[in-house]
Structures are given as structure tokens and as C-alpha cells.
Amino acid sequence: MYELFVLGELMTGEKHGYMLQDVLKNAVGLGRKISSGTLYPLLSRMTESGWINLRVEEETKGGRTRKIYEITEAGRDRFQLLMAEPLDFILDAETQNAFRFKMVYFQYVDKEVRLACLKQYLLILERSVIHVLQFESHLLIQKPEPEKQRVQLLRVFDHRKRLGEVEIEWIKEEIERVRTQQDE
Template identity: 80%
Template sequence: MYELFVLGELMTGEKHGYMLQDVLKNAVGQGRKISSGTLYPLLSRMVEGGWIRLREEEETAGGRTKKIYEITPSGEERFQRLMAEPFDPVYDADTQNTLRFKMVYFRYVPKEVRLACLDQYLRLLEQSLAHVARFEAYLLAERPEPEKQRVQLLRTFDHRKRLGEVEAEWIREEIERVREQQD
């Protein structure tokens, strides 16, 4: 997921490591953090893999070198493959974050890749909603004990169902919007 983010950000132009970390920190949300200990080894692996290039420049203020990263043609190919890559078959928070990252960089991929991404995400979301509905039906029919826990589980599933239904509707609308776009 973070590799996709780095390549996507570098598709927009070169960036220094601190800027990548700052943008990524804001992109993943308040609950998740990306540390320098995670980002910089990833950047090093991507340089070694030939997907990005590192250029160092002297900074005038403190005399420290500024590390500037840019995407290579091999990195652009890797980016296209990652954008077209299917999601993991489990709908979870990582799937949601991956969709968000992909959507930010949709302008760099063909329409059919955007549609395939949205269609697959919608299928995963619908499978998740079906699972919630099945378990909810079980709780209502079988009425397992303790009752207080069952009632709270039903409230939790109602919350998940409502959020999922709103998200599914938004994704359906987005699919239609992308279909109508000129490529």
C-alpha cells in the first residue's frame, strides 16, 4: 500500500523524503502513523529496485543534504501494475485505504483500470454487507445468550450495515460517473 502511495506521489513530480512522509501521514488519517523507520527503508528498497531515483542536494541553512526522489520509467510501469492489481479478497481497513490511495491517482491510469478497481471494491463491500446480514439474521432467529451482548451486537451490525450501504451507493454513483467520462 505504501509503495503505491510513494509511486503515485512521485507521478505528480519529484519530492523530498520529509514531504512524502508528511503527505502520507495526512493521507492515512489520524489513527495511523508512518514512521521514518518505515518510510526510509521502503524508499531505499525502491531505489535499489530501480523504481525511483535519489538525488541529493545541499541545503543552505543547516548544511544538511536534502534527499529528492523521482520516479523512473520502471517505477511508472510498477505504478501501473499496482493500480491494476486486484484488492486482497478480505474487505478491511487496509482495503479501504488502498482504494483511497488508488482513487487519488486515478488520473494516471486508463478508464478500464479505474472501473475494474471500483467494481471489485463494490463486490468486496457487498460481500461484507451480506456477511453482516447473515449474522444479523442468525442473532435474530437463534437469540443466543447473553441477551445484552446479543442486543449490542445487533446495534453494532446495524451501524456497519448503514455505513456500508452508504459507501456502496457512493461507489455505484462513482462507477457511473467514471463510465460517462471521456477518456
């Protein structure tokens, strides 16, 4: 997922490592951070793979050298491959983040790739809501004890179901928007 993010950010232009780390920190949301110990080894591996180039600038005002990264043609190919790669079929935080990262970089891929990603995410969401509905039905029929816990669990499922329904509706609208938009 971070590989997709780095390549996607570099599709917009060259960036230094600190800027990549700062943008990523804000992109993944509160409570989830990417450390220098994760990002810089990733950047090294991506450089070794030929997906990005590293240029070292002379010392900055703070006395440090600045490492500037730019995407290569092989990196652009890798980016296209990652964007077309299917999402994991489990609705968890990783899948949601991967989907959101892909959406940020939709402007760099063909309409077919955008639509495929949106449709796949829609299926994942629909499957998740069906799972919630089935378990909710089971709780209503079986009425397991303790009742207070069952009632609260039903409230949690109602919350998940409503969030899922709203997200499904948004994705359907986005599919239609992308489907009808003119190729640029």
C-alpha cells in the same frame, strides 16, 4: 501499499523524503503513522529496484542535505502494475487504505483500470454487507444469551450495515460517473 503511495506521489512530480512522509502521515489518517524507519528503507529498496532516482541537494538552511526522489520509467511501469493489481478480498483497514490510495491516483491510469478497481471494491462491500445480514439473521433467530449483549450486537450490525449501504451507493454512483466520462 506504501510503495503505491510513493510511486503515486512521485507521478505528480519530484519530492523530498520529508514531504513524502508528511503527505503519507496525513493520507492514512489519524492513529496511523509511517515512521522514518519504515519510509527511508522503502525508498532505498525502490531506488535499488530502479523505480525511483535519488538526487542529493546541497545543505539546506538547517545544515542538512536534502534527498529528492523522482520516478523513473520503470517506476511508472511498476505504478501501472500496482494500480491494476486486484485488492485483497477482505474488507479491512489495509484494503480500504489501498483502495483510497488507488482512487487518489486514478487520473494516472486508464478508465478500464479505474472501473475494474471500483467494481472490485463494490463486490467486497456487497459481500461484507451480506455477511452482516446473515449474522444478524442468525442472532434474530437463535436469540443467544445474554439478551443485553445480543441487542447491542444487533445495534453494531445495524451500524455496519448502514455504513456499508451508504458506501455501496457512493461506489455505484462513482462507477457510473467514471463510465460515462470522456477519456482525457
